[in-house]
Amino acid sequence: MSLEDTLYPLLRYYEKAPASLRNAAGALYRTLPARWRYGPHYAEFKFLARALETADPDEIRTVQFEQLKLVLAEAAAHCPWYARQFAEAGFDPAKMNRPEDFADCPTTEKSTLQDHLPDLASRRFSERQRIYITTGGSTGVPVGFYLHQGVSRPKEQAYLETMWERAGYTDRARVAVIRGHVTSPSAKGRIAHRDATRGWLMLSSYHLTDERMPEYLEALEQYRPEFIHAYPSAALQIAEYLVKTGTAWRTPIRSFLCGSEQLTLNQKRLLETVFGCGVYRWYGHAERVVLAGEGRQSPLLYFFPTYGYVEFGPPDEDGLQEIIGTSFHNLVMPLIRYRTGDYVRLAPRNAPREFPWPAASEIAGRGQEFLVSATGRKISLTAFNMHDAVFDHLYAVQFKQDEPGRAEFRYIPAPAFDARQRERILKRIREKLGDDFEVELKAVDEVEKTARGKHKWLVSSLDQPRDKASRA
Numbered sequence: 001m002s003l004e005d006t007l008y009p010l011l012r013y014y015e016k017a018p019a020s021l022r023n024a025a026g027a028l029y030r031t032l033p034a035r036w037r038y039g040p041h042y043a044e045f046k047f048l049a050r051a052l053e054t055a056d057p058d059e060i061r062t063v064q065f066e067q068l069k070l071v072l073a074e075a076a077a078h079c080p081w082y083a084r085q086f087a088e089a090g091f092d093p094a095k096m097n098r099p100e101d102f103a104d105c106p107t108t109e110k111s112t113l114q115d116h117l118p119d120l121a122s123r124r125f126s127e128r129q130r131i132y133i134t135t136g137g138s139t140g141v142p143v144g145f146y147l148h149q150g151v152s153r154p155k156e157q158a159y160l161e162t163m164w165e166r167a168g169y170t171d172r173a174r175v176a177v178i179r180g181h182v183t184s185p186s187a188k189g190r191i192a193h194r195d196a197t198r199g200w201l202m203l204s205s206y207h208l209t210d211e212r213m214p215e216y217l218e219a220l221e222q223y224r225p226e227f228i229h230a231y232p233s234a235a236l237q238i239a240e241y242l243v244k245t246g247t248a249w250r251t252p253i254r255s256f257l258c259g260s261e262q263l264t265l266n267q268k269r270l271l272e273t274v275f276g277c278g279v280y281r282w283y284g285h286a287e288r289v290v291l292a293g294e295g296r297q298s299p300l301l302y303f304f305p306t307y308g309y310v311e312f313g314p315p316d317e318d319g320l321q322e323i324i325g326t327s328f329h330n331l332v333m334p335l336i337r338y339r340t341g342d343y344v345r346l347a348p349r350n351a352p353r354e355f356p357w358p359a360a361s362e363i364a365g366r367g368q369e370f371l372v373s374a375t376g377r378k379i380s381l382t383a384f385n386m387h388d389a390v391f392d393h394l395y396a397v398q399f400k401q402d403e404p405g406r407a408e409f410r411y412i413p414a415p416a417f418d419a420r421q422r423e424r425i426l427k428r429i430r431e432k433l434g435d436d437f438e439v440e441l442k443a444v445d446e447v448e449k450t451a452r453g454k455h456k457w458l459v460s461s462l463d464q465p466r467d468k469a470s471r472a
Contacts, residue, residue: 026196045158295354374405
């Protein structure tokens with residue numbers, strides 16, 4: 001197990017400790033070798049992340065097929081839900097002789113995780129080897145699932161670093177982060193603090209108003225980051241402020257690292273022009289089934305063949321195809337042919353490729369949506385996403401907003417929902433939204449959906465940023 005996993009249960013005590021103690025502990029932690037911090041599997045995943053960049057299609061096919069058979073055999077033998085589904089579909093993983101046979105395997109969906117979580121978990125691993133995570137993703141459908149203790153975190157770290165290295169990142173780089181970190185629940189509270197464990201500058205993505213933007217620019221100038229790791233919506237808000245006020249950008253950086261929300265190619269070019277640096281994009285999700293990142297030179301998003309197995313649904317009327325993935329390495333709870341609800345436009349077959357992997361020219365369905373506070377703060381719905389159990393026993397959640405500073409939080413309760421959970425939900429929402437926001441909880445039978453039938457995080461009559469490429 002990694003030191004990170006071992007120490008994780010103590011995180012809440014660390015965050016409440018005096019600054020001097022946090023700084024000392026963080027400085028000591030940063031001196032430790034990566035293999036100690038991230039565990040023995042970290043080096044293995046760093047190797048896998050770089051593997052097959054120049055492989056031929058037959059080699060990639062062989063490697064993926066072997067990993068697929070391993071995951072399927074584990075699921076059939078140790079996960080009751082998969083055993084039942086395989087039997088009902090007449091699918092026997094032991095008789096799968098080629099990747100094409102995988103098409104006979106049943107798919108899983110977010111509703112599968114909501115309704116069958118205990119039986120999706122492997123009986124071969126103890127509860128101590130599970131990490132419980134929840135996400136609402138881009139859809140407003142809360143789902144809980146298990147990651148593999150000592151495996152999932154070092155894997156994600158290794159693959160993220162490998163992608164970022166294409167933009168020049170190193171393990172000791174100075175990084176400023178603007179991604180959903182709550183620095184203060186007050187609209188007038190502090191906007192930044194240091195993460196002593198990494199030496200990174202953590203900036204709030206909840207206080208990006210025109211009035212406070214000079215504080216952000218000053219904090220960045222003083223810290224002098226090499227990279228800014230940001231939600232695309234946060235980067236675009238800063239760029240918009242610089243352009244409309246004629247303010248010069250005075251913090252030279254190597255690159256913006258932009259994930260978790262859609263960033264179109266046009267928006268990427270805009271950021272590169274305003275900030276005078278590269279912008280690196282990638283696609284992933286909390287379930288950690290598949291992962292795609294830009295190349296070193298190419299803006300196409302390439303799906304790592306050693307991270308998970310990716311398939312694509314049939315094209316819709318706009319030529320977009322759903323991402324369907326099968327996770328590798330997380331044997332605590334494999335996700336097999338998991339329908340992500342995210343859509344891509346695949347790169348043309350004749351497009352020049354940096355890697356011989358499946359590639360997308362566009363990720364659709366993860367637009368940049370905001371709640372607006374009474375003081376004009378824009379609160380990204382991506383930043384609002386919860387990863388603990390607060391939304392357990394809810395089938396769907398959705399914000400409805402018609403005026404700044406006020407919103408209705410709609411939810412569809414599952415049978416196991418306890419009305420006492422309402423107070424905990426309201427408390428967590430208020431912590432995220434701040435003191436210049438009023439919210440009312442409302443149980444409903446249905447929430448509004450997109451044209452594709454997807455749940456929506458937000459229904460708003462207020463102005464929202466729009467881009468033709470972000471259709472959902």
